Amino acid sequence: MIKILIADDHPVVREGLKQIISKAEDMTVQGEALNGNETIEMIKTGEWDVVVLDIAMPGRDGLDVLKEIRAAKPKLPVLILSVHPEEQIAVRTLKLGASGYMNKEAAPKELVNAIRKVYSGSKYVSSNLAEKIVSSLDSNVSDDPNQILSDREFQVMRMIASGKNVNEIADELFISVKTVRTYRERILQKLKLKNDVEIARYALKNRLLEN
16 A cells, blocks of 8 residues: 655645545555645654655745655655646756656646556656657757756745745745845846846746745
8 A cells, every 4th residue: 555645735635635546446645744844744754655745835845845855765756746837847846856746737637647656666747748858858958947047046036926035035944145135146147037026927927836
């Protein structure tokens, strides 16, 4: 029996995922985490076969949670489940060690198959994303400007776009205000933007924020 931990802050989403998984005879949901800190604690104290992780939860950014899971349990398969379009964030999470990426809209049909695949040690991506990854190998330049951002810059960009100020970002990421401002300047330069309003517009246009 595949033991699954669901990490998502939305009760309706968790209930929906449990209903889908309950129809599979070879897997069971044995734990639920409501935020990033709780997810990390449950990973460290429990035994799981697969983690289904929302990339945007309160408490800790999903990218940081993924990094910490990889550090604590390097072989534990993590399936990212998110509202963000695959082309915007999937490759970044796969590079950080995720075993697969799935858009929440595809979950009812593909979730069980995706869990089985990552549990077996394989990677899961949709056929559409697989084609884009193969196509990108033919070019040294990414079609997506945000891919030139480092993971931390990407993280700070999303936080600025969500309305957080430099002090809030510094406190949440445990870095100095000066460092946040440095990241902000790099983001503006790399994305050819002028200010925080344009960062927010960019993030909304590219669906990099939760609805």
